[in-house]
Amino acid sequence: MPVTCRRSPRSALTASVAAFLAVVATGAAQPLLAQEAVPSGPAPRGFAWPQTPSLNFYGAPGLVDMPSAEMLPDAQFAPSFSYFAGQGRLNLQVQALPWLGVAFRYTGIQNQNPNQLLFGFDTYYDRNFDVRFRLWKEGRYRPAVAVGLQDFAGTGLFGSEYIVATKTFEPEALPGRLKLTAGLGWGRFGSNNSIATLGTRGRFQGGDTGGELSTDQWFRGDVAPFAGIEWTNGPWGLKAEYSSDAYTLETRQAQAFDRRSDFNFGIEYQASRQLRLGAYYLYGSELGITAQIQTNPRHPPSVMQVPAPTPVVPRSSWAQDEALWSQSWAGSQKARIKVRDLLAEALKQDGLILESVTLKGTSAEVRIRNTRYRSETLAVGRAARAMSRVLPPSVESFRIVPSSGGLGMSAVELRRSDLEALEFSPQAADAIWAVATVKDAGAAPAEALVSEEIYPAFSTSISPYTSPSYFDPSVPFRLDIGVDLDASYRPAPGWRIAGAIRQRIWGNVADGRPGSSKLPQVRTDAREYAQYGTTLNRLYVERRWKPGHNLYARATLGYFERMYGGLSGEILWKPVDSPLGLGAELNYVRQRDFNQRLGFRDYDVVTGHASAYLELPKNYLMQVDAGRYLAGDVGATFSLMRTFNNGWRLGGFFTLTDVSADDFGEGSFDKGITLSIPVSWLLGQPSRNSYGLTIRPVQRDGGQRVSVPGRLYGQIRAAHGKSLTAQRGRFWE
Incomplete structure (x- = not known):
């Protein structure tokens, strides 16, 4: 991705991390696993910590620097920050589909060589995108296998491709879980102790603008193996890996650190169900840290507190007198206005605003403005209950029109008798929707009674x-x-x-x-x-x-x-x-x-x-x-x-x-x-x-x-x- 650089304070990227994490952390108070919801707070005795994959220094599921073949739960949202040897990486990993993960990264590299500044700057900033695909899931004997493209556009500073396999074991002789990972890497991941060369990996010419796909580099050039092991038991985890990244640019030009070893080691702690912290010893010379937050849209931090609705009372229990079923009320303007006002008050109790109502002897159309609920279906259900409480018994057909700014968006039509019969059905939601229809709202009828309280x-x-x-x-x-x-x-609808x-x-x-x-x-x-x-x-x-x-x-x-x-x-x-x-x-x-x-x-x-x-x-x-x-x-x-x-x-x-x-x-x-x-x-x-x-x-x-x-x-x-x-x-x- 494109890079904009200039001389800047060495702590500039690190100083921005707190603000970024403060934004993301507002949604971080829910469980790691997308499959189950667990309460917040300290882990109770005997609690099995979530086994969501941990992240590497690039913010992807993996070991320390190297990736694994694991995938996060579908829709998982995982911001993280990692730092070692003057390099700060701000990562955002998203599981877009069960088999597809995408990521965005912002990296700062501090130059330690005053005589040869990195690309002419003492702190070099880079932005890049990743994508990774699962080829197949892990089976009883088969490992999970994934293929990935790292920094696949732009400057290609972190450009890498890889094929990786991961297998999970739970040996009886060892508590916890063991994961073995091995793979082949190209680009950066093929720069250390390569074993073969596939084609020619030309230098990507993105010019000063960047932002173009580096297709002429993908899976070309030197190929090198990498491998690692991860052991987790409760909130603790240990990692060790053999890295195939030579860090040529950082060690030779920027002189950011001295790479003395091919091996990295780390210890991680699951501080809460959302936050994982790690400390590492990298390349025989450097200490590093990470902070990982994982959250999932499917599981909110707390249960939605919505006031319970008023039950639907069948007409047979309160309108037994046959005279009550007369349609004569529909011919009285005074009676219709009275019904309108009662309905407006009933809707108001549920946070809904009555825009207008059209009343006939056996049918009613209600246009509502939903100012409280994000779900329009919930608002329609509350409106239907209010109509069943207020409208005369002769009204059998309900037409509910959710409106926005006076504009009818759709019309849900259902029978009052179905509403009365299905409320306590074991499959009530599917049942009511099977007998309801959704149609174009159309314009409000000319005879509609507009609520006098809302305009102007x-x-x-x-x-x-x-x-x-x-x-x-x-x-x-x-x-x-x-x-x-x-x-x-x-002033008007x-x-x-x-x-x-x-x-x-x-x-x-x-x-x-x-x-x-x-x-x-x-x-x-x-x-x-x-x-x-x-x-x-x-x-x-x-x-x-x-x-x-x-x-x-x-x-x-x-x-x-x-x-x-x-x-x-x-x-x-x-x-x-x-x-x-x-x-x-x-x-x-x-x-x-x-x-x-x-x-x-x-x-x-x-x-x-x-x-x-x-x-x-x-x-x-x-x-x-x-x-x-x-x-x-x-x-x-x-x-x-x-x-x-x-x-x-x-x-x-x-x-x-x-x-x-x-x-x-x-x-x-x-x-x-x-x-x-x-x-x-x-x-x-x-x-x-x-x-x-x-x-x-x-x-x-x-x-x-x-x-x-x-x-x-x-x-x-x-x-x-x-x-x-x-x-x-x-x-x-």
Whole structure:
């Protein structure tokens, strides 16, 4: 990956680790194993410590420096930090699929040779990606086998490929568990005591920009064996390995350490179910340390505390008088308004807001706004219970429409009699969903009774914010913190006026490096925007509506984000029962003044994209956005996102445009990792808020989009068939 270097304090990378781990550790208080949940706290007597694979100095499952063939549990999220001989490695390992692991790494190497600085810098920083594939699982007699590519793009400083096998034993004569690992390595892992050569491994020519795939190096050149053994018993573990990495660059040019031996040794301690610590003796001359955190989105730190719902009471137990089943009430405006008000109060007890209700003699449509629960299925279930308590006995058909900003996202239709009959069924969740249908919401009927309490509506909130900046070569992690004062006014369904004033309390993003680019500086002048403490972060008016069947539309005018304002329009086609969605967005934007008040700079651009969204198995979403970006470049962004039912989202993206690698600059093209952790997962209390971040190896100007608030697809998808069905178990919660 691309490298940006300059003379900097030797402790710069180490100083950033605490801040990084503080962010990740907020989600670290759950068990290591993805297969079972265990309580927090000290291990009880006789407790069997989780056998999740430990990590090596590169943050991958392995020994000390060398990899193993083990895979983490599916969806495991494992940040770690390792340090030895002036090298600090900040690693992020993610088990994207049961057979596929991906990783991002940020490394600092301190130079100890004043006469020959490493690439001209006393501290050299490098960013790189890894990928590893499991070829087959471990069997009774067969070892697990994996193949991996380390630092497979960019500078190739840590470029390595390997094939490795691992076998686990539990010998009767020895307590605990024994793992034997052996493999063959290329690149760095083939640089010590090679036994063969396969083809020619040319020097990768990534230029000054980096970021290109080094395919001409993969599995070529010298091949060397490596091996190791790991023994674990309770919280303790011992490791020993034979390393095939000669550390040529670090020992000869940087003179970071003296490599005297091919063997490494380590001792590790499982300090908690999430945190593992290690100390090591490496290459006969150096001491090293690691800290590893492993967490899994499937297992929150605490059980979700949701108030118990009110049981459904069958009409047969309270409406035995035949006169009560009359439909005459539906002809009285006064009676319908009374029912509306009672229903609004019942929904309010469950944290739901009644947008409108359409009442007929035997059917009712209710449009609700869910402000409490992340699961729309749970909100639909609570609304159905409220309807069963309040509506007259003659109403048999329920139509529940989850809404966002006055826009109906879908309609769940079910019979009241099914609700009464299936609540205590052994397979209640599957049973109710088998008789329910999900349809297009359509527009609210003309005769709908709109709730008088919510329009017009004005709300305010104060919340903290964090604005990080990554990989500045002098300070790898910068951060601004402060508070946002948000205000919102909804004059009618589908309309919203919103804004936010931001007050920075502390931060050092303003001290970052100035931007430089051959392209218009549409993002690299972020340092200039960070100079001001009190700013108008956004101020806009938005209109949402349904122009037709399976169609959703949005128009937004104002200051969208701290850098841009203008006019934005979007249309989305998304059938409720289809995995495919198609959308188009067109924006005219102008760059805002650095002080983020009401003024604009000279730069303006028309930008827009056509988008395709495809829902894949296991809650994966593939998205392609093709069009024109902020710098005027044309191309497409490809992204893959995995969403968990509890709201966790993890994915990656890359953008290719008509800008050349030289004109783009460092990194060659835009790419990154996105992560979103729901607050409800952390706190165990219902909430729709989440903590999200996007990590780019480098922020440049090519392939950049304007951040428009309220884009449609994410909210619409959450209330469509696949998402509702995936969470059908929450209907009765």
